Amino acid sequence: MLEAHGVVKRFGHVEALRGADFTARKGEVTALIGDNGAGKSTLVKVLAGAQPHDEGAVLVDGREIRFASPLDARRAGVETVYQDLAVADDLSVAANLYLGREIPLGGPLGRLGLLDKRAMRRGAAEALAELGVRIPRVTTPIAMLSGGQRQCVAVARAVIWASNVVILDEPTAALGVVQTARVLEVVARAREEGMSVVLVSHNMPQVLEIADRVEVMRLGRRTARFKAADVTTDDLVAAMTGALVTEPEDAELG
């Protein structure tokens, strides 16, 4: 379980998060929605350890954790697809999938820092195939890929490595119908494996289709939370614009 309590994040005079709360549970897809500028991406970066927060707490399985770096979050099993994707354009697909987690060669050469590129190519190809992501070659530099293909690589990288939490910030924005369906399949699979999945999306039908619960942000705070089964698109839009405010207890959300 991944929680945030009263998180505040300031950029100079701009207060992007003003005491934001958030909860994502194991084996559930939690959708995080909100108008542009509501603070969703900022919250995602705080949860992923990519940006330190100024006040409040982040809890993993009930224990407060302060990620000193993205590496700490990764170690805690939290993987993220950032809205800007955070891929290295000049590196190949395989290199991006293994970035920061390269496979060394066996023996003394590996201890010298030399890489087993063949193993990484093979691993990348297998992982992509398993996720149904179609990329012509894992040796292709990311710069050569279409926007949708890049997004697929970023999603694949997150789900391959996640063991606890997967956070996806608008992962289907650049995708076509078929690719979107694939990503949603991947999301569903991660849930089946018992992970907490956080999905930031503007696509209301998609949210209602895949999410178990929905949390709504407005002006840097959570203003509403719903069980996806109990809610309509109109309710969600009303919550996003501030017309509807509801903060039920955890228990009510089952």
Add this chain to the structure above:
Amino acid sequence: MTALERDAGVQGRLGAWVSERVSVAVSEFTAAAALVVLFVALSLASPNFLTADNLFNIGSQTAVIAIIAVAQTMVIITKGIDLSVGSTAALAGVMAAIVVRDLGVSVWTAALVAIAVGAACGLVNGLLVSVVRLPPFIATLGTMSAGRGLVFIVTGAVGVYSLPESFQLLGNGQIGGVPFAIVVTALVALAVGYLLSQSRFGQHVYAMGSNLEAARRAGIAVRRKLTAVYVLAGALVGLGGVIAASRVNSGQPNYGIGLELDAIAAAVIGGASLFGGQGRIAGTLIGAFLIALVRNGSVLLGISIHYQQVIVGLIIWAAVAFDQFRRRRLEARG
């Protein structure tokens, strides 16, 4: 409609893959082809070109600039630039000469001193870039100026002369008939080439230059590694500086003014991109030798220095324009 056209998706991807491989290779290939053409042309134009002596001369003349261009390439791949290589090389060279003259140490100890001096300059650059977060251009501009000042301070603005014959070993000695400087250059190029293309560190160097934030979020210790790149580059520049000093058996306070431009030119001709994330040691070596051949050939053919400079300028334009063209084509497709 043919089967190939029907399967346009596969065809398109295959085509993209092929043309991508080709175009990446082509920028290096163009430089290499220019090198070969120039080589053949000079062999035909001058009877004195294709002689072992002349080729060894070219090799030794290019050694220092090649080593420094290799260092520059590492920095350029991180989206940085090192303007301080000339000052660093001069400082390393005069320090090596001074310890030989005043302490009577061997040329090998002097080389270690030079490498350490270079690494120290690199450490300053690295900390300024990664911790103080100065733009690399500014950080190394400062080091360039301060370093040159330091050279004049430690030498009293006089060349360091009266060195023992043995100091020349590094720049003028031979191993099995091959000039030592060439052997050192080859070893440096191999080691750094391998480091960049085959090691985890190298992978991270490209990643940092390509997208620093992505590298950071991937858990790479970007400050430490960026600093390490500058330190390593500085150490190589120090090595280049002591070889240069050894070649003229003296420490020259004015050595290396403008050297950064040669080093950047070699890297860029070889396909390194000032936008970061791209560059290969093989390409840089080709660039360095291309420049060296133009200079050597001009003297052999009695062409004035002014034309040499024009020719080098044309090569830089052509190499970078071609690179831009290639990139735009890739982006248009992507």
Add this chain to the structure above:
Amino acid sequence: MSPRFRSRWTIALLAAAATFALSACVEVRDGGGGEETGPVDGPLEIAVAPKAVGHEFWNTVKAGAECAAGLAEDVTVTWDGVAAETDIEGQVNLIQNFVTSGVDGIVYAATDSAALAPATQSALDAGVPVAMIDSGTDPQPSEVPLYATDNRAGAVEAANLLADALGEGDHEVALIEFQPGSQTNTERAEGFTEGLAAHANLELVAQQPSHSDVNEARRVTEDILTANPELDGIFAANEPSVLGAIQAIESAGKTGEVTVIGWDAAPDEVAALEAGQIHALVVQNPFNMGFLGVQSMIEHLREGTPMASADTGVTFVTAENMASEEVRAVLEPSCDNPPVDQ
């Protein structure tokens, strides 16, 4: 004494005598000082700037300047210069800064004759007298003297020395110049080709610049030797050019085969002369430049004496004459035994 050794002392002496006579005349006519710069009694600060710091030559200039200041009372020399001779703009700024900082007089060597002319003029306009050493400006105001080597005459003589050394028969020779476009370089290069014209058996087969960089000089010399395997002689026209050229000849195993005439007398050049790597050196008298520049500036400031140009002379040094008293004074100048006419 070898005919190759021709001291220009006589000329220098005559020039000095003429200067003296002339200045005496002018002083009478002028009747005691100009309007702008009346005689100064208190302490004097004289700024002295070389073309660039970092070469033996300019340090000897500095020693001469400080010697002249030491012989006078209450005079300090401020020594500052740009890092590279090519940094012309830097020198323009330096001269301006001297004026701003309120020095009493400026003695300097112009990195570029045209570019520095306005800098000299604005110093004069600000009431700061200027004396040029080594390299003057173009135009050069009449009240600004030049204490310099006659580069052209020295280079003509270098060609003669080379011809004498090579002897009868046809010979290929090369010129290593240093900074194409600079006035000193032009004078030496032209003087050398002018001198060669008098020797039909010498052919100039290569001419390349070193940009006053030893490594660069070595590189172009190596390439010239490759291009011209029959090369017999080289005239290298300044200190870094000479040092690079002899390195190249040494590494090509051609020491002794290629006759080198050098310019100036840095310690390694003198050592190479002793070792037989260099046949003769055309040695200027930088000490005298610094000395005369500062000495006449002091007289001008203290007594209002107008300053007048002088040739500082060259000495042709070979292995045979290098032990002589006169030559020693030029090679190892010191304030105890200054190579100047006092």
